[in-house]
Amino acid sequence: MTPDTYRVDESHQIWIGGIRLGDLVAKYGTPLYLLDYATILARIQQYQGALSALTPKGQAFYAGKAFLSEAMAGVLKEHNMGLDVVSGGELYTALRAGFNPGHIMFHGNVKTRDEIAYALTARVGYLVCDSFEELDRIESEAARLGMIAPVLLRITPGIEAHTHEFIRTGQFDSKFGFGLAEGIADKAIEKTLAQPHIRLLGFHAHIGSQILDEAPFVHNAQTLLDLGRDWYRRQGWWPEVLNIGGGFGIRYQPQDQPPQLASVVKQIRDLIAEGTPREVMAPKVFMEPGRSIIAEAGLTVYQVLVKKQVPGGKWYVAVDGGMGDNIRPALYQAEYQAAIDGKADWLPTQHVTVAGRYCETGDVLIREINLPPVEVNDTLVVFATGAYNYSMASNYNRVPRPPVVLVDQGQDHLWIARESYADLVRADRPWTSVAWEHR
Ligand SMILES: Cc1ncc(COP(=O)(O)O)c(C=O)c1O
Known part of the structure; x- marks a missing residue:
């Protein structure tokens, strides 16, 4: 569920890839996707080890649909993995990263x-x-x-x-x-x-x-x-x-x-x-x-911005992301676990629903979860989001997509930058005129 390098220190703070989560949040902001290199590598090696028991040797093709970027293609290339692509765009990404086309399955x-x-x-x-x-x-x-x-x-x-x-x-x-x-x-x-x-x-x-x-x-x-x-x-x-x-x-x-x-x-x-x-x-x-290589290597970091109790007594906590960065709960009722940084190993005493910031009632990240007491401004982490999260992300409500950062042995590497408002309108063309008869 958590990345292999995940740990909680004596002050209840989360560390991943040898870096304190709070330091990553201070540097990159939220929402933020994190990927743990050690976990990705361990899963790649697990497949390669298992498939080498076959005669002739089997081959693993990572399913790029789970998560693909130029850097990810670079990791796969370095470790001699095959790659499965499903579109010209995924193929382009892999080729740009110098991936051997002979190891690609379309x-x-x-x-x-x-x-x-x-x-x-x-x-x-x-x-x-x-x-x-x-x-x-x-x-x-x-x-x-x-x-x-x-x-x-x-x-x-x-x-x-x-x-x-x-x-x-x-x-x-x-x-x-x-x-x-x-x-x-x-x-x-x-x-x-x-x-x-x-x-x-x-x-x-x-x-x-x-x-x-x-x-x-x-x-x-x-x-x-x-x-x-x-x-x-x-x-x-x-x-x-x-x-x-x-x-x-x-x-x-x-x-x-x-x-x-x-x-x-x-x-x-x-x-x-x-x-x-x-x-x-x-x-x-x-x-x-796909999923079994990258899902558990990933987690998404949010800030809690709203906490409200609705008639009937149920508590909602709403975060600064949601269905734009993780569509899976809305799409097929996917269920996730979460933790609060600074209280990561506290007893879960509060039953809450974790909602997103998008304008849809269905934008709920976790329908039911027991968490330690959640407060506004807390940092909330959702686990196992490495697969089918960034790759399915959208700009719904014209919200920029979060960055993807790889962590490894105390170092952080920006894999995909946070989108800016300018990125959102990059393909837009301004209003010019309408046909004369519509004026
Ligand atoms: C043809 C094909 N191969 C591989 C995968 C990867 O599946 P998973 O991420 O569950 O390993 C998928 C996922 O939909 C697929 O459609």
Whole structure:
């Protein structure tokens, strides 16, 4: 839940990355996103260690949608991680950071023709094809550019993972991928194998996010392997790659028990060893972790600006951020834990709702939480906000987005600057005139 370097000192103050939170607030103001480098690195190494137990070695592609900036792409590059992007903008960010395009996987259920051409000319390692229309677009763009496109097909395996319906993707009724049922995936494979400018490298399936069980991941790998075995029997075609997506859950609440990565990888290793025909190489296993790399490395720091009791006795504390920097509670009832700097290890004696500053009733960051007595001007920290917070942030109400600061061993590094009011109007054009008849 908290970053690995999080600690509370004897005066109840919070430290992260070897820096006192109060010093970071004095330097950068609030709201403020913090990321702890040690936590990011530990999670990267955990994936790389676990996947190296496979033969051939597996590969982790960090899901940039969780959080991406040039600096983050730089960290991934330095540690030899792959990167999964879902838009031209994410691809541009990675390439600007000097990321090796061969280690990039391009996803998305809708990619424009321009994005496909961009990905092909940049020579990304893999395109994950999501629909028949896209298959035609990839083939025609590859033909126009005189290239062979490296493609994985996104399969919808019909696995229902127990997570919020908005972040569940493996069930057949989904906008993503080719369903295994009713022969749709088979038709896609057949068609792909017939394209002269596409090389079908294997399959991809991502079944959802914040999954806390191990079984769905193993089931997913088995399903993709079985599909490969089926096509090997039919046509002698065998997948080089099985990409089982991301979705590993993290601890948002103390009772959350994330799945054990090493155990999942071991089960996958066993099923692949058993299911691979003797004449072919075992497929490479890819994983695409986003949340489980970056979520717990992050926290958001706010200042309490309002405290009010409403009729009925309920207490609201309102902070200087909210749905503009963290849309997840409003979008899918995500739940968070929080602490107050200077009282971080005090007994929680007050039941409050933590509300945001945006003009929506639904702008509530934490609906119910027990905190130590909260006062106006307190610094409130929300934990595990590293994933899908900054990347989903908006300028709703024309509020500038907060900065992102990395902390490591007593040093702070500004990764993304706080937006200014001038940034907000950068793309605006001033009023000039209307047609004559409207005057
Ligand atoms: C295709 C794909 N891969 C990977 C991920 C990353 O998932 P998570 O952040 O839960 O690991 C997602 C998230 O939505 C996804 O859609």
